[in-house]
Amino acid sequence: MDKSVLWKLSYGMYAIGTLDDERPTGCIVNTVVQITSVGDPIIALSMNKDNFTYEAIKATGKFSVSILSEKTNQNIIAKLGFSSGRDTDKFEGFDFMYFDAMPIVKENVCGYIAADVLSMQETETHFVILAQVSDAMKGIDFPPMTYQYYHDVIKGKAPKNAPTYREEVAKDRYVCDVCGYVYEGDLTAEPENFVCPVCKQAKSHLKKQG
Secondary structure, eight states, X not given: OOGGGGGGSOOBOEEEXXXXXXXXXXXXXXXXXXXXXXXXXXXXXXXXXXOHHHHHHHHHSEEEEEEEBTTSOHHHHHHHHSSOTTTSOTTTTSOEEEETTEEEEOSSEEEEEEEEEXXXXXXXXXXXXXXXXXXXXXXXXXXXXXXXXXXXXXXXXXXTTSTTOOOOOOOOEEXXXXXXXXXXXOGGGSOTTOBOTTTOOBGGGEEEOO
């Protein structure tokens, strides 16, 4: 089987918000799709079983979707996507608000969806969560961020529990000492005015590992 064919499927970038008791928590996913449009629409969300946000959604029965735009601050993706809500306050450090009692990213987002869980279908590594949309609200009029844009333009990576994770050959690794962004490849080939794509700090903040 040539699994690279699956790379041709299109994906977006979404911030999922829910509650851990009263504490806001969430994560970044790239798989949210609309299933029905009649009445209150139904959407499907794919989430790894090991994700703490899944545990919180299972407990609350509700979640929000912030549809990220190409203008979304990349620090938000780094904070929500590459740390665990088990030991991190995911929404600390950037503006957020509540929509239908669920936390959402406040700035530079295309739109918001609040949803109530209907069912969860288990697969080997992920749960597919079917949910009914309880409310929706427009955001900014700007192109939504696709996974391809995140991967090709921002040079972002997918964590290992993401369905789009691709195992890559070993490369030199440089870690930003400001935000923790990981650059893989030949940093010396980048121009001197190259900056960290997440926090926009100078090239000198990327420190070689190993």
